[in-house]
Every structure is written in C-alpha cells, then in structure tokens.
Amino acid sequence: MAMEVGESKGAMKDPNVVPLIDVLLVLIIIFMAITPMIPQGLDAQVPQPAPPNQKQQQQLNERTVVVQVAQDGSLKINQTAVSWTELGPRLLDIFKVRAPGDRVAFIKGASNVQFAYVAKAIDIMHESDVEKVGLLTKKVEEGQ
C-alpha cells in the first residue's frame, strides 16, 4: 500500500508525524472548548407606559425601591446612601417582607458613570432576591 520511494536509509523513509498529531489534537480540543460558549447576561426590564385606565401608580410610588449610582460610583437606595458591600444586605432587608411577585426594584445611573458599575449593581440586586430590575431612563421618568 504505502508508496516507497528510494531505498537509501530505512529510518528516514517517512517523517515522524506522531508529534504533529499530538499538537493538532490539542489544538482541536482547545477550539472545541472555546466554540460552545453560551452568552451570559443580566435580565432587566424597561417599564412601558401604563395604559391610561390603570390607577395603581399612586400606591406603587411609596413602595418603589430605586437604587441610584452616582457619578463618583457611590450608591443610594431611594435617598439613603449605602456602600457597595451594604447594598446586598439592605435590599434583602427591604424585600424580606414582600411577596414573591412584588420584588421589583429600579436602577438609575448618572450618565457619566461607567456601565460596569451599573452592571455590578444590577448583579447585586439579582443576588439579593430582587426578581425584576427595571431600568429607569429619562423618558420613563417623564412618562409617569
């Protein structure tokens, strides 16, 4: 079967391809591991304007929890300042007494703050029992 060219030195007849195969196998395995990366992310809601016949806005307002990320990266829950480490426990405290369907919080960020800060805050919120995180935007606030 094998084609044999030249009869000079038996040891040099064909190149040793076994190391090559080893390298290729490793490369294939690396590529296979990289390929099926499932994207990951954080869920967020954008509140849509309520239909005009709904009248529960007023009641919602007192209970609304808004987490604010200021320009310097500091945090506030409604009007009280909290540190990054306190945010989780404080939210847990607030939402402990709420029914599971009612655990909604909003997040608002200064426009100069980097997205990573807001993402981290949303992450902490998800971690501390907040089921739905709403993004407060300028138009959302105006619309209400």
Added chain:
Amino acid sequence: MAYKPKAGATMSTPNVVPMTDVMLVLLIIMMVITPMLQKGVTVDMARVSNPRKMPSANKTNAILISITRDGGIYFRTTKIPENEVTSRVRDAIKDRLNKEVFIKSDARAKYGSVVTVVDDVRAAGVEKLGLLTEKLTKPQPGPPTLGGG
C-alpha cells in the same frame, strides 16, 4: 531497541497520515467557524458574579445591540446612528412573540449612552432586556474593578 514482531514490517506502525489529514481539515474548519460564531462586535463586557445563561442571544435572529466604549451603537454588526435604533428594533420585532433585545455594552461605556439606547429600544415597545456580561470568576465585594484602568 524496539520490539520487533515477526510479522511483516509494513504493519509495524499504523499509518497515521490520513488521520493527520482529517485532523488538519477539522482544525481549519474550526478556525474558520470560531470568529463567525461571535455575534455583534467585540466589546470588553462587564464582569459580574452571577449572570443568567442566555442561549437565545446566540440565535441568528436575536436582536443584539452593541455599545462600544466610545459610545458607538451597532445593530448586530452594522454601525447605526442613535436615531435609527427605534426603527431598526421595531422592524426586527414586528412579527415576533419574544420581544427580547440584548444589549452588549462595553464595561467602560458611559451609562448615559446605554440609557439612550434603552430609551430608544423601549420606544419600540420592548419590555425585556438582556444585558450581556461575562462571568466573574472571583467574586469580590465593593465597587467593580476595571482591568487596566
């Protein structure tokens, strides 16, 4: 040195050359496919400790809006001006049940530019957003640390 069986010399080692050929082809196929699998443009995403898996963001018809560090907005892979976001998204979700839009923002993009996009997406009637992030391997308390900055 080597153990020499009595059988014919042609069968002493398996012929690995065809296998090498197959592997090379597989390798090349994978190398070609890998960059194609990435959706949107490449941005340095924020790292968070407990993101949810979002396999639907990988579908070909997923609506993915990327925001780069300098505030550029990309709809899938095409750069679009900010005032086109609403119409593009509205077109894309027109005949769809699952009105979910994915936003892939650079960690260092200004939140202001993200919020403008969110506002535009909201105007198109989308309620559910997915903010794509990466998984943080070592969770740390406190404000996020940005690598290299």
